[in-house]
Amino acid sequence: MVRRAYLMASLEQYLALIISFAVLASVARILTPGEIGEAVTGLAIAVVAFSTREFVTAEFLIQRHAIDRAALSTSLTLQVLCSTVVALTLGLASGVIARFYGTPDLSFFLLLAAIAGLTEAVAQPVVAILRRNLSFGALAGIRTGVSLVSGATTILLAALGFGPISFAWGMLAGAVMLAGLSLTFSPVPIRQFLRPNLTRWREVLAFGVFKGAALMVERIQETVPQLILGRLTSMTSVALYNRSNALCGVPDRIIMSAFYSMAFPALANSVREGQDIEKTYFGVLAYLSVLYWPAALMVGLMAPEIVLIVLGPQWEAAVPVVRILSLSAVFWVPAIVTGPLLLALGHNRDSFLASLISRVLAASILCAASLYGVIAMALSQFIALPLQMVVAFAFVHRHVPFSFRALISALAPSAVVTLFALAGPIALLALNEQPQSALLTFAASAVLSAIGWLAGLHITRHPFLVETQIAFRLGRNRFDQLRRFLAAGA
Template identity: 70%
Template sequence: MASLEQYVALLINFAALVIMARILTPGEIGEAVMGLAIAVVAFSAREFVTSEFLIQRRAVDAEVLRTALTLQVAVSAAIAAVLVALSGFVARFYAAPDLSFFLLLAAAAGLAEALAQPVIALLRREMGFGVLACIRTVVSLMTVLTTIALAILGFGPASFAWGMLAGALALAVLAIACSPFPARQTFRPGLEHWREVLAFGLFKGAALVVERIHETVPQLILGRLASMTSVALYNRSNALCGIPDRIIMSAFYSMAFPALASRVREGHDIDKTYLAVLTYLSVLYWPGVALISFLAPSIVEIVLGPQWSQAAPVVRILALAAIFWLPVIVTGPLLLALGRNRDAFLASLISRCLAAGILCAASLYGVTTMAFSQFVSLPLQMLIALVFVHRHVPFSLHGLLAALMPSAIVTGFSLAGPITLLALQGQENGGLPGFCAALLLAGCGWLVGLLATHHPFLAELRILLNAGRDHAHRLRQFLVALGT
């Protein structure tokens, strides 16, 4: 269900990416990216009072939920007030008058979203991924449809902010409706467990703030020193390279912390679990980013349109560098599941600070240099992640290489077909037909690679095939019964 939610959200957001790239200019999208980045950095501070402490708590009652809700709303209100107060200064700093109103709407959206956070944490605690999938799908649709409709009506960059506000309001309403506790019990002030919330959120909040700064500050510098168009090129290139991340990693991350925490509580061998996670993720993620790098010109033309052709080299560089990102995303949820919040914070702090410094320095020299700098920052983050995990999960280098080598071979099989097709075509961009043919060949190569290496992921494919066969059999039985 966690994966299904991510796939639906990916399709919705992908459609929005395609449509908005053709409605707004790169400069207008760049201005919206700046506003969203500022809002994201500001509201990341409320993770210091994160509601996720509810996930690892042995028991949750109405008083605990009231504490989580009170702190979320109070901190979000303070952040929103600061954002509103500074909105005029930010607009003048970037010489973008529309940014002021954009930030006002973003502040309102952040405040509305705070009402939903404790309930979302409760649903994750109970593995209620089906309910979460429904809620987030509705929210994604509300956000995207509002954004597109207002962009068509000529609202420009502000259409993104209006969409964000519509989605936040929908999230708040749906979360309140799905709360396991009556509203009259939870929607009252309460601070009885505030020390517990702060103790849990101290390191997690600091880690998330550092992560958001790493993601957004280089773009903020780029917007000030270069142009909004440069920001849009870098951001949209990252979005295209993030498609495998959204399909595989985001689905993993949404259930990783509660699932790993459950395995730790039950006393499972966490060493084998960690290496198995890397094996399964790498065979999906590595072929995805490698294929995006190889097909970058076709992807940019098909998804964004000809006005974004300058993004193709940036996409190619970023996607290839993303190969080093794999172990990093597993580190946070694993360390949190082990109760090592401090190490999770330190790992994120060290790696993100180094990466942010590298990206900020590279942003002084333009978009392409920022992309190439990922070949320095991502390997550094990977090494730091492995070092911190090794403190508590004593895997061997041989075991790590043995877990990843089959996926590397499968990746090579996946690229063999597209490379052969390119050699036969004699041109890099084969348009939509060439792109579809390359995808088909890559899929066939991937399956051949799985069989050739006897990859552990074959067991998952057999489970899926058996489940599909069972569903088809039940469907046939139902149709026969209906006919008789």
């Protein structure tokens, strides 16, 4: 069940990534970097504001042994109440924020974002129930529909000359779609949600206080340095860092986000069944590292080609930023596992403290570096991410004791596989110093990397080799079924 859940979550991420790339590539060629920077600033402010909603997160439903009507209605009531307060506050402050950044259009942008955040509140309990049931197929359908509507709206309005506000309208269209699809495909009758109820508010707050605080710190770390960058330098600098971060985030979107969406319910299930948590933890690290490390480093290696293909020649200044961020990303793997693992073990407080300490350290470093420009902000990740890694290992070790030797043994095969995956592309770039086609060079490097990766899995006998063999057998069986079907039809 866990393997199927991961596959469905991965499918959702692949579809979302394709849509995101279409939006990224299209809008980068329609709007100027300054206009994109303004949109990024508006979205960042809205994200920070609505992250406060996690203090009353609907995810407390995932951890409950049983879901009753009171829990459902309390969850929706608190989500709507909190979202209303945030939306009103954001709307009232929109004018002041717009004047602070010297961009009058930002005021209307934030008003639309406030409405979008309030609209999507009704979907949160349904999404939590679907995650609790490991119904990632349904979630994939819902979120793909949302991404399509949001992306299409953004591209269309940008092409029609709406400028940065296109992103806000896209956000609102996606929120309406999310609310509609969630209510339509809810596994629980909607009438169980509708009556206002606050009887379980203490339970919601007990679960959400740490998660909400942790997410708030995470969002602040992700957005505040960019907000400082936009205020002290220019909106173009914000766009440059944000788009570079988006390109480096592709492995995260494909691998890490898919994992994170099902990690907490899957790990919680492992804890309930009494499985060996240390073995599970090392297994997760091995799987993630062998997927994430080669992908992240390939982004850095192929940065000129990727920037040219996705963003266009006018974004050439993003190449060094992409390379720096992709290299520093190798330290990110342990941090992504810590939160879901500690939550699954029932240590919400430690999950919060781990996130708080690492995020505060990282946010402080990034904010200080943002005073010196985009390159300095990117380089600061070589300090911030290793610190987050150390904090993650320290907190996990408190509840899942492990030796340094065991940790190295779990990660060493992934490092070897990564070297095999990079060998082919490095040789190709060395022999072809002046490639004629960015797309052809990228495609050839990707094929060589995949061949090297598979060879590395076999040579090291990496645990993930089992997954590739299962996928190969499944693909072969489907191919045989298709061949028999065509033969019968003929």
